[in-house]
Amino acid sequence: MITKKNRYALLFGFGALLLILSFLVRTTLLIWAYPQSGLTISDIPGIYLKGLVYDIGVALFFTLGYSIYLLILPARLNNSVFNKVFTYTAVFLATMILVFSFFAEFTFWGEYSARFDFIAVDYLIYTYEVISNINQSYPLPLLIGGVIIVTALLVWGLNRLGFFRSSFQSKTPFGTRLLITVCLLGIAVLHIFYINNMWAEKSSNRYAQELSKAGVYSFVSAYLNNELAYDKYYLQENEQAAFSLMRSELTEANSTFSQNNNSLLRQITDTATRIAPNVIMVTIESFSADFMERFGNTQRITPVLDSIAKQSVFFTNMYATGTRTVRGMEALSLAVPPTPGQSIVRRKKNESLFTVGYIFKRAGYEPTFFYGGDGYFDNMNKYFGNNGYDIMDRLRHNLVDDHITTVRKNIPDEAVQFENAWGICDEDIYEAVIKSADQKYADGKPFYDFVMTTSNHRPFTYPEKKIDIPSGSSREGAVKYTDYAIGEFIKKAATKPWFKNTVIIFVADHCASSAGKNEIEISKYHIPCMIYNLPSTAPQEVDKMCSQIDLYPTLLNLLHWSYDSKLFGKNVLAADYQPRAMVSTYQKLGYLVPGKFIILSPQQKAECYTWDAQKNEQHPAPMDSSLLKISVANYQTAYTLYKNDGMKQ
Template sequence: MQSIFFKSRYTVLFSFIVVFLISSLLVRSQLLLSSFAKTELSFLSILKIYGMGLFFDLGVSFFIVSTYALYLLLLPQKWNNSVFNRVATYVWVFLVILIFMFSFFAEITFWQEFESRFNFIAVDYLIYTYEVINNINESYPLPILIGGILLLTAFIMYIFYRKKVFSKSFESRTPFVKRLIISGSIILLAFGYGMLVNNSLAEGSSNRYENELSKAGVYSFFAAFKNNELNYNDFYSLIGKKEAYAIVRKDLKEQGSTYLSEGNSIRRKILNGGQAEKPNVIMITVESLSAEFLGRFGSTSKLTPVLDSLAATNVLFTNMFATGTRTVRGMEALSLCVPPTPGSSIVRRPNNGELTTVGHIFEQAGYSRTFFYGGDGYFDNMNQYFGSNGFDIVDRGKKVMVGETYKTKRTIITDEQVHFENAWGISDEDLYDAVIRGSDLDYKAGKPFYSFVMTTSNHRPFTYPAGKINIPSGSGRDGAVRYTDYAIGEFLKKIRQKPWFSNTVIIIVADHCASSAGKNEIDISKYHIPCMILNLKNVPAKTIEETCSQIDLYPTLFKLMGWDYESNLYGKDVLDAGYVPRIVLGTYQKLAYMKKDSLVILGPQQKTETFLYNRDKNEQVPAKFSGPVVKEAIANYQTAYDLFKNGGLHW
């Protein structure tokens, strides 16, 4: 057995696994000792930590060496002692040792701050590398740190050399069949871990320290990357679940609403009374359209003459705020009407199908539903999300990706139908032409339709068809905003000639602002977006000035259309007599709740910050207050996370 592991071509591979397991054991012990006074662990718990930890560490080691195992399998015997193999092996060993030494250092520093293995915060840090590198540089002496890690890596290489690990590998003769068995076993084990072993296997205890110490940092990192979330219950302020739901249910209670069950649920029947209208609904979700671009909100650039004209003659929300800083977060808010939960949008998470979306409400009313996107909807998991929630898909995807399946119909916009496109997708005009074609087909089928349209032209590189506006393509954001406005005007001109237009409501709303706050700082003004509803029957032009969120758009629209429906939405009818202005918004980590001028920001490590917001001066002044508003903030986010994780947002 020793000859297989340590006197064969695989000597370097198995020696590396041993070094990795010992190093990981030392890191786990260091983390345990640093928090031991708080852990309240029993002897059996400590045994479980090391046993489960070894299990996960083995999985990580198999992942790391799997490509090298494949290399050793395929390398011809005559090349085993060649210069090529020697150089390749030395370089591989040096790099992987260097990388895992850095990762172990990162784990220790991450634990010092969060007392957790890597989670979505660590994934988030990859997005904000500039801030993270500067933070590390200011917190640690980087030259000494890097030098120390390089010296430690060189020392391990020296130990390998002294123990003749390299020479035993280079001078060995390992038959192909034996190589096939060893490499095949390692690759199968790595694949088995990836497919069958969930990181939640380590979370069986009620003691969070026991769960976190049982995990492996690298394994947890990739699990967080895959799940795109940060566990609210572990890292944010909590109140009792019963109290949290009671607060939210009281807050969501409106005139004409009745809860359908007691306890941990927000499902309710909403009766709006009167004659219900069933118009077609087309929602244009405009990429990065900040309110500050419109003349209606004070801009003097005259970039949006079409939108400014529409704002004056239709239903306009003047104080609507986006829930996040990314397109998928806006999609989440506009389709699910829920507060943002930590990590990435639900659009990008597993188990996000068959949810009680706005589309589901339209389905119950007999509507067809289509998601239109000018780019490839495989990006950011858009097609999977909308497809698994009952929407047909129309996008610019060139082909179906591996693993991409839909229960609904997918239509790819062809080359012949495209006159201009860039890296992000086709021009807004081409996208709107696709919407018109789809609407014509739905109209002929005799079924009302609901369309969720996502544009791309107002996105870097800010290119668009030449000759449409008086600002050259690719010259910057101003041109993209002006073209976005122009394309909306052209779309409205075309559909006014359609037989279905008179019975079609058009919504124009932004997904998020063009310039947003950083990941740890929330600037309320950077979430202010325009929203307007056009062509509503029997509804005169009006300005809705109440402060509200994207999640309130559809409850308000359903009220204006006189619908009775079953709601599982956190959004509220802004026109209800009892409505109290409030917004929900967040970044990957921080979650904000503002009621009137009282702002609560929740962060990891159970941090709660409170401010008074002065809109006229755009100031968030730190202020100490507690009580109802703080509990309302916690209750909204705590219950939203709980409902999604435990299936409460499903049909």
């Protein structure tokens, strides 16, 4: 029972409640993560100390507005009905937001092993897909009811302890109120200027970083730092020197660069007979290499892809550039290193870019983007539509004008056998691809298709009785259904007259999880990629380390195309190819070569590690200055070209 009457008693009581709940959430997540985290007992005090600092910041930001209200509220209104109604309502709403955010943190951690980040910000924007996904994955009415009940109990507890009464019945003088408010405001200002999320990221252990953070704080931080200016936050070389180094890195025996030294435009020339098949690229949602038997999985959940791999040009050492679908799309459509912040797919000024689709369009192909969901999500339709691709997706939003400069077609209800929050099942999207190919073949038009699947995504639901794992039960079930649908697609496509002249690529957009004990867990970026049904090419395994951005330079070399290029990717099969890959988070930019790894991060920081691929171990190492220059050159020139329209057609 609170006996001392003070107008700010409720404010401090709410702050204490927030700190206690945050402590319980952090402790639960720590227990959850500890077995696989690589943390030691000595790491735990630092996690809680940093966590307390972030939690205090959240408490301050939650209560500053109320503090100012208490400062200016006249004494005669302090115990009024108006103040009581306002205060009870405000505290209930604030507590409900707090409780909901803590509940959401557990579901977010279960999926990503991270506190809120860019993904959570995206989820706030795309409410239809997210709410539907939550409703299909969890008992939403029970969750909402639980949040309301817990909120009511916590507010009742604050009332039972006398915080409300102490605040309403107090006669705290204005001078004291001013002093308290100024102190709180001063601490908040210090917090803003001296504390940010990068403080938590000083640890080399990714779990220590994430557990130190506060979910609400991280969410706001991600929202405010949606795009990071490379030239402001990261190491740079002299611009001319950076472009010179990149032109040297991308020089091949058959390439001739333009005279503009601050450009990567070059002519690729091939004197062999050109092959011009149709190309269908199937980009598989969240598909880690270690789902496949070829990479050691013993669950037999990818028999089709394991079989196709043996008949393909199979890249066994390819790495995704990021951890989001839009980052994979960026790499597979633009063949550029990831720039800090959001993917180019999500940014402004991303129309009329020099994409892979543009190369195919100049060669007479019709590029089409296929997506089982509504391409409004993640800005996909605007990106692909305004870069020359026709769109085939599942219309959900009633947007008459989507500002798309190409054709958008809807997948009709009668063509759908199964649909969840993220879109139609993979079998249905493949049916749309086959139907489109039939029409284009009949019209005598060569086609290039970018297909994005959705089934391998929570809630992991798919048509019943297709495989021996019940729908919605596990990630393994979604993987096995994804594999099954690919098998059905190949069977049906093989009966078509266009199949013998159609290359089909299977590649992941990113892995199922990027969580690990290191700040960038390299093994969690390892993806499968295979080029299937390639004319006049024997199956082979390509074991050289490479990136998603290298897929099309390699394919176009196999097809003997001559073409203009602004791509950062390389032909992996070239005799002088130097293995390397780029892996990133939204802030950390990694450059990987066999045995070594550079990480560029904000505040002009760079770190060097050794990397043992067999043991999946990273250890700090002395800086390799030549490797650092190459790393910086790749990321700096990519950012500069995008910023200055150098990636335009």
